[in-house]
Amino acid sequence: MQHPVRFALLLGGALLTSFILFRNPSTDDATPAGPRLGFGYYVKEAKLTGTGPDGQILYRVTTTAAEQGLADGTITMRDVTVDYEPTAQVPWKLRADRGRIPPDRNIIELVGDVVATTEATAVSPADAAAKGRASTAPLLIRTDYLELDPEAYIARTERFVAVERDRDTLLARGMRVYLKQDRLQFNAEVRGRFLP
Numbered sequence: 568m569q570h571p572v573r574f575a576l577l578l579g580g581a582l583l584t585s586f587i588l589f590r591n592p593s594t595d596d597a598t599p600a601g602p603r604l605g606f607g608y609y610v611k612e613a614k615l616t617g618t619g620p621d622g623q624i625l626y627r628v629t630t631t632a633a634e635q636g637l638a639d640g641t642i643t644m645r646d647v648t649v650d651y652e653p654t655a656q657v658p659w660k661l662r663a664d665r666g667r668i669p670p671d672r673n674i675i676e677l678v679g680d681v682v683a684t685t686e687a688t689a690v691s692p693a694d695a696a697a698k699g700r701a702s703t704a705p706l707l708i709r710t711d712y713l714e715l716d717p718e719a720y721i722a723r724t725e726r727f728v729a730v731e732r733d734r735d736t737l738l739a740r741g742m743r744v745y746l747k748q749d750r751l752q753f754n755a756e757v758r759g760r761f762l763p
Contacts, residue, residue, distance in 0.1 A: 640670030720747040
């Protein structure tokens, strides 16, 4: 060893640097955490049942897949159908590509190719002669978003809607449907095409 003093200084510097590094580890080299899987529930071919205040079954929600995240409790669904029980006497059936049930509101949000239909109803011969038709075809409502309050029997949207029956079409922006009374209320930009 030609320079023992230099070697001692280098060795002392290395030891001091090691002590500082081990005492205060750098957080820059920490590997970033990858995405974490959230806890929740996932069900295929699910049927959700809603009951009225008396405990009787009021409606059924059928979906090909339902998932509930525990973080916020929201239920998300795919290929959704909502049917009221016959005893509820609601002539409407609703279908959508996707659905969502928020934990803090008593609504079902239907999203993507939403279609609401009524049952076909027969018309008396006198009414048929007056209208020139033998029966009343089902009423069909199309939109891309609809909020359903299943216990109040009300569906509403602020989006554009198309209402069809036979060859007649009515277009509007915003609508409220009173399902139990089988009544529609439009908000704005209402225009229609009615063919004989």
